[in-house]
Amino acid sequence: MATKGYKIDFTSNTLVMNYKFHSASQEYGTPENKLVKEILSDFPTLIVVVKAGREVKTTNKNKRLTYENMEKHISAYENSAELLDVFETVKALSKTAASPYKYVTDWFVAQFPDYKKAPVFKDEKLTVPPVKVPDIREYKIKKAA
DSSP states (O other): OGGGTEEEETTTTEEEEEHHHHHHHTSTTSHHHHHHHHHHHHOTTOEEEEEOSOOOOSOOTTTTOOHHHHHHHHTTSTTHHHHHHHHHHHHHHHTTBSSHHHHHHHHHHHHOTTTTSOOOOBTTBOOOOOOOOOOGGGSOBOOOO
16 A cells, blocks of 8 residues: 555544655646545545655765865875875766766775774874775766767
């Protein structure tokens, strides 16, 4: 019944609809509109509840990991000029990938595996050697238009 976009819950006296079914039922003359009218005429005390889209159950591990934030993180290192050059190269190489952002974040996470933690300075210097740029052939390539 959930695949139809609605469910009648008699225990709580509600008509539960997903947002797509609800938006379709708001257009006059659609099958969804006619069905909701029939249900509400048969059971006039039902309360209509609209559910949002699917619930996100897992957090996005790359939340707030934008190119700008990556650059800010990289600029904290003493060898930031070298690292920013590699970062720009990775961004340029990513243009051919089907998901450029994934390509860049994969490199960034490999380069800075502890980027979420506060950096530890040794002798007031923060350095990290650049890691190898990922092979673009291991990623899906954009289809030619």
